[in-house]
Structures are given as C-alpha cells and as structure tokens.
Amino acid sequence: MPTGPGLYFMKGSGDRVLYIGKAKSLRSRVASYFQKGADPLASRGPKIAEMIGKVETVDFLETSNDVEAVLTEARLIKDIRPPYNTDLVDDKTFPYLEITTREDYPGVYITRKPRASGSRLFGPFAGAKDLRGVLVVLQKIFRFRTCTLNVRQDDPKRRFFRPCLLYSIRQCTAPCAARIDKPEYKRIVRDLIGFLRSKRSTVLRQLRRQMAEASQALEYEKAAMFRDRIRLIEALDRRGTPDENVQPEVFAGDPTEALVQLRELLQSTEPVRIIEGIDVAHIAGAEAVGSLVRFIDGKPFRSGYRRFRIKTVKGIDDYAMIAEVVKRRYKYALRGEELWPDLVLIDGGLGHLRAAEEALKEMKAPPVKIASIAKREEAIYLQGRTQPLKFAANSPVRKLLQYARDEAHRFAQHYHHILRSKKMLPND
DSSP, X not given: OOSSSEEEEEEOGGGOEEEEEEESSHHHHHHHHHSTTOOHHHHHOHHHHHHHTTOOEEEEEEOSSHHHHHHHHHHHHHHHOOTTOOSSOSSOOOOEEEEOTTSSSXXXXXXXXXXXXXOEEEOOBSOHHHHHHHHHHHHHHHOOBOOOOOOXXXXXXXGGOOOOHHHHTTSOOOGGGTSSOHHHHHHHHHHHHHHHHSOOHHHHHHHHXXXXXXXXXXXXXXXXXXXXXXXXXXXXXXXXXXXXXXXGGGGOOOOHHHHHHHHHHHTOSSOOOEEEEEEEEEETTEEEEEEEEEEETTEEOGGGOEEEEOOSOOSSOHHHHHHHHHHHHHHHHHTTSSOOOSEEEEESOHHHXXXXXXXXXXXXXXXXXXXXXXXXXXXXXXXXXXXXBOOOTTOHHHHHHHHHHHHHHHHHXXXXXXXXXXXXXXXX
C-alpha cells in the first residue's frame, strides 16, 4: 500500500464493503489492524474486532491530500452505508462560507444550508471550528458584515440607524448605518473573494513578520496571537469545492407541494411516495455503470441506493444499458421481494423512457408510472405522450424531479470515476 493519504476499504465475502476509513498514511493505518501485537478489541472496540474477523480483502483509494480524504470518506459512507461505520452515516453535512453577492451590501456567513441562488460559495470545509475562528480573523482584516439585516442602498432610514459594537471595535464598516457607500463596500467584498481564491501569501508574510517582531521583543502573548491567526488562515485550504465535493442534500427544498402536484400530473389514485431515479455512465462504452437512487416522500433514502456494473451491453448503447438496469432492479419487485415504486424516473429523453418501458413490458411487469427528464431543456416526458412538458424553473415538480435525476446522475458518475481510479467496489 502507498504511504500517502487516502481511503481504505475493508471488504468481506462477495466483495462487500464492510468498513471505510481514512488515513494520512494508508500503509501504516491498515497495517495497524493486522500486526501481531495488535489488539483490536482493546484499541477499537468489539464491533471493529468482529468486523476484522470477516475481512477477506483490503483495498484503497489514494487522494491528493488528507482534506480530500475526509470529504470523500463522508460522501462514500453516505452512499455505500457500510455496516461497520458508525460515524458520518447521518445527515450531517460539512459547512460552507457563503457570500451573498447579489445583495447591495453582501454579508458573509458560515452555513450548512446555502441559498439556492444569489451567493458565492467556498467549501465545503473539513472543520467548522477552525472556520468560525478564521471568519473572526477575516472580519478584522476586511471589516465585512456578518449580520442578517436587510441592508438596502435605497433605504433612507439607514443614516439614523445605530451600528452595533463591531463597528466600534473596527470589525465592520457598518453599511447598516450608511457609514460606507456601496461601491467601496463592493470593493471590500471583491478583495475578500480574491483573498479566498488566492494563496494568501501577502497576508501570511505580513503576519509571520509581525510574529517574529513580537517574539524578538519578548512579547510572547502577542506572538502567539499572530501564530494562531496564521494557523487559522492556513486552515482555509482545508476545503473542497462545491462542484467536486457535492453535498446534494444541502440544497434540497421542501417537497410537500411538489408531491401533491406530481400526483395530479401522473393522475395517480394514490399519493406518490416512492420515486426511483435511474441513470448510466460510461466513456465510449468503457467502465459502464448504472445507478438507482430511491426517494421516499421527496427525500433521499440512501439505504435504497444501488449501483450496477453493466454486464450485457457492449459499446455505446445507453438505451440497452437503461433496459439492463431496469430488468436487474425490478426482478426483485416482480418476485414480491421488494415494493414497486410509485414513479420510475429515467435520466434522459423520450428514447430512454421507451427503453425502460419496453424492458418492463418484456418482464410482464404490472403497470408502473414512468417519466424521464432531459438535460439542457429540462423537459419532462410521460408515458403516453410524445411531446414533453415544460415547467418554470421555480416549479416544485420540476425541482423535485431535477433533484432525483441529479442524484442518480451524481451517483452513477461517482461510481464510474471510482472504477476508473481503482477497481474496488462491488457489483449489484
């Protein structure tokens, strides 16, 4: 095993992943489980000791740094749900630093539930404690606002407003009280964004110089303060990116209204409770995989997620791949071993919907509601219709179906990328 950072996978019979762990040194960490003097019962507890007795193989996935390992571990545990992992299996997410750039006077916040639009996100960050500390340091440097007041340029009452204590201690420019004009405040926010995007070398050099000067003057408490500020600013690099380290559950809305409208749209006599989304991923037909995600009452039910390595299709044929996934997935429902969903949602257009429809017909399946949602136009196709339905961007139905489609797409792509990086995960 390599000596660098990454994830390790304890796997049992049938290539099933039993446990996922992260390590700064994969070789040392994995070896610690199996060395002669190791006592897993005493060091790691009875559950891990039981797990080690079932391990048949150990695999690994290298990462570029330990932050990537932390974020990737959390995502894989939520998706795969190994039976011996107890941490990171809940809905807890990593925080972001959010800047509300579309406001007249943007605010800067730490949040686990970002706005749907109108803000600039940095993160997710590997640790909330350091992020809270660095926000205080950044506010001393840039003096941005962190309050939730609705501050508008055209509000004449601002000049009568009394600013809070942060203005008095020079940690905010008090746009709430008209103590700074809009162009100047926007410049501050642009400088902050540039600082967050850059390597921050100028500020760090200044802080290190101040720390050295304080130390030479025997002002050790002051030197320690600068040292702590340096550590906090360096902690800004302990983050991923919104695109690469996706946390889809963070951006989910309330599905209640969407489910009511979806029932009417499908003309269903029963409430639409279970939606299953299907997608496939490949590059020129290679390493082809399929995914199935399950939503219950409009929210992801990750224990119901499945992944499939495509077995019967050679070359580029998305329709045949969709048909294979449908047949392999719903053979269990046909036997009465699992419930049928209220809606099968296919990622794609009319052809993809027809492929799923034909697969179910070949299986002699009972009537099942099927829909597909195509990218780009975001058009929704239903059974019995040749023309798609188009909904406004803020439509609850469109948002819910997009969420299920995007989650199926993410799950398929994630599995596909992992297979390309390392052939390690089991087939369904």
